[in-house]
Amino acid sequence: GAGVSQSPRYKVAKRGQDVALRCDPISGHVSLFWYQQALGQGPEFLTYFQNEAQLDKSGLPSDRFFAERPEGSVSTLKIQRTQQEDSAVYLCASKLTLGRGQSIAQETQYFGPGTRLLVL
Amino acid sequence: AQSVTQLGSHVSVSEGALVLLRCNYSSSVPPYLFWYVQYPNQGLQLLLKYTSAATLVKGINGFEAEFKKSETSFHLTKPSAHMSDAAEYFCAVSDQGTGTASKLTFGTGTRLQVTL
Numbered sequence: 223g224a225g226v227s228q229s230p231r232y233k234v235a236k237r238g239q240d241v242a243l244r245c246d247p248i249s250g251h252v253s254l255f256w257y258q259q260a261l262g263q264g265p266e267f268l269t270y271f272q273n274e275a276q277l278d279k280s281g282l283p284s285d286r287f288f289a290e291r292p293e294g295s296v297s298t299l300k301i302q303r304t305q306q307e308d309s310a311v312y313l314c315a316s317k318l319t320l321g322r323g324q325s326i327a328q329e330t331q332y333f334g335p336g337t338r339l340l341v342l
Numbered sequence: 343a344q345s346v347t348q349l350g351s352h353v354s355v356s357e358g359a360l361v362l363l364r365c366n367y368s369s370s371v372p373p374y375l376f377w378y379v380q381y382p383n384q385g386l387q388l389l390l391k392y393t394s395a396a397t398l399v400k401g402i403n404g405f406e407a408e409f410k411k412s413e414t415s416f417h418l419t420k421p422s423a424h425m426s427d428a429a430e431y432f433c434a435v436s437d438q439g440t441g442t443a444s445k446l447t448f449g450t451g452t453r454l455q456v457t458l
């Protein structure tokens with residue numbers, strides 16, 4: 223497929239369990255973003271990758287959250303010792319260029335369908 | 343720091359009526375502005391964006407938005423609502439910079455209901 227894909231689409235975890243959420247960006251996209259969307263809220267920025275380099279992790283809510291993109295394509299967001307407040311939809315987005323592109327298509331962040339995490 | 347305020351968490355219109363979803367932003371630098379739509383259990387889809395070219399931006403599905411710097415607004419409109427427009431709409435802002443500066447700051451969303 224040509225779009226951003228995420229897996230799993232739904233995840234139920236017991237409190238204290240570790241989870242791993244996967245994002246497959248559009249092939250060739252340099253920039254990759256993770257966002258967290260709590261129920262009834264807008265998405266909030268978590269972290270940003272430029273190829274394999276994690277350049278901004280200022281939005282990660284605690285040191286239980288860890289993200290990686292080792293080969294500059296697929297990214298994984300890992301949450302250790304999950305808590306109930308981690309329940310949310312986790313969205314991944316990819317973008318072709320680093321910033322000012324040559325066309326609107328290059329400037330656009332394309333979002334995946336998200337992973338809905340429920341921590342019991 | 344940037345922020346977005348969407349007035350009205352729920353808006354209800356009749357089919358065929360004008361749609362107006364309000365968005366005001368705060369940014370210390372010239373912004374890029376976006377409207378995204380989210381259907382149930384789906385990701386965000388870009389409707390339109392402002393990137394400092396024309397202040398009136400036309401998007402998909404008949405939507406348009408006008409950037410008004412003096413009012414720090416970027417309201418979304420559609421002349422005639424259709425049942426398929428029922429969804430959650432998010433306004434977002436980013437810097438015009440590179441890399442992480444292009445991260446999006448979203449509003450809390452407006453749920454549009456379209457009635458017969």
